[in-house]
Amino acid sequence: MRPSSCGKTFSASVARAINPANPPRRMLKNEPTRRLISALLFALPAVFAVGRLDAADLNLLGPNGPTVDFHGFASQGYISSSAYNYLGNSSSGSFKFTEAGLNASFNPLPRTRIAAQGFTYDVGPAGDYDVVLDYAMAEYTFNDFIGIRAGRIRRPEGIYNDIQDVDLSRTWVLLPQGMYNARWRDFYVSVDGAELFGVIPLGGAGSLSYELYYGLQHPRLDGGLALQKANLPPFAKLAWFNSPQMGGEQLWWNTPLNGLRAGLALNYDRHLTFRTVTGVQSEGSPITQHYSLEYVHDSWTFQAEYLRFRINYENTVAGHLVSTKLIEPDSWYVSGAYRFNRWIEAGSYYSVYYADIHNRRGTGLQFPSDASQKDAALSLRFDVRDWWIFKVEGHHMRGTAQLLDNVDNPVRQDNGWWMIAVKTTFSF
């Protein structure tokens, strides 16, 4: 399943077909608990960072055993918008934008590596600080050409899918949301399965990096779909998900031009199925195409990506087909970033998302602006210390396709709206 906006479109369309009424919001953990968790999230990286333990290597497996590498990060963001509520109650200003991870890895045997990461997040109504096993895998590398990793693995797709919740890895606070939706990580960031990976030299034509994976997704009713649930009337709430099989590949052609690479990802979900509390079952097998282009030259980084998603789903009740619908969202963006020095980086991107390429104008929708969302972003990143970064970012949006929080955004139109996002991250 391509869960970002596409997954949202998939299940949201089911909800709309049944009843467009506004749903109740999800109950969150109480505020003292939230504050305690936040404090703990920041305490660990801060201790390591202030103590200048850049890489915490511990001999946990005995003096002659392999050292265990520990790394971690904690991010806190703030979002404020001039209209609508986006990723939380942003029109009033929202701090519900937190992520933290802690990982460990070691090499128990030659060519073998074990790695695991715990992760928690809270983005608007999604996440709610539930701690999840982000990845946990064993990896064996036969040679540069081929290796295998198995367990819970992060799923490669495009430039950012496998690291989209790691604030350190990019210039931006928010990635282009039509392609990398911050609320949907539980769906598509990792799978339980295995992948082959390696690099194939192409002589004068550069090299080809590949990852081929297959596994089970693990969507959670209390995970990223919490947001979707918030849009459903009580009788249409989701009561069950299957764990769909997902297979795909990510190829990167590392061209002979230093810094230029081109990527192609193809993904297939087999029989993603969910059921509402009233027994309406929806099933589809989506296919995703994802094209990427990245060029890093001196202090410049340029990126462009295009994603297209296709799903033909069926709604059944007690085994009887009641409706079918084909949906094809697509999204693209172009970006450029410049690193002035070790401390300052600036960048900008323009992204476009269409909820359905067969209806780009929103004909027939209650709010035609829900057909698309266009986002022009300008970002500044400050690397204050090696272990501390700070970002500030402005957005100008047109369209409301990413705003499906009906209870927060009961009326939507195509007037432009502004948003500012600030975020800081500690890491070690």
Place this chain on the structure above:
Amino acid sequence: MDDRREDNVQLLAVKFPLHHVMKPISLVFCLACAAPVASLGAAPFEGAAVIANEGVPIDSLSASALKDIYTGKTTYWQNGQSVVIAVMAADDTDTALKSASGMGTSQFKTFWQRMVFSGRGQQPKKTDDAASLVALVASTKGAIALVPADAVLSRVKVLEVK
């Protein structure tokens, strides 16, 4: 069991719309092939030396092999020992690091953070100065580093870059 086998077969049988795929691939191919030939290969390492732990099973390597190490494509030495990249926090080896990896210092740091937090690699170890970098390489199996050419070397080997 049979169902799973059937699932796998059907997965392989999925047909993707290839005409959508080929257009952008062709565009990128043309762009890359238009790259100047001068961009092939790595620049020389001025003012820096490549050192490694004495247990590393090579005495020389090509510039492209060094780049494969610094860009995470090569993660193990021939003897199965994991490659451990060590870097210096100071600016002294920035130029050499760029020659070796094709990335600036900040891009190099971001690249490895992405590798680490996606579970795909081990972050380079960092020291404050050349002396502690040499000491780290000497005491860490599989370690490799770029050091200033005038650094005092002890219990490490210098790798020739061909």
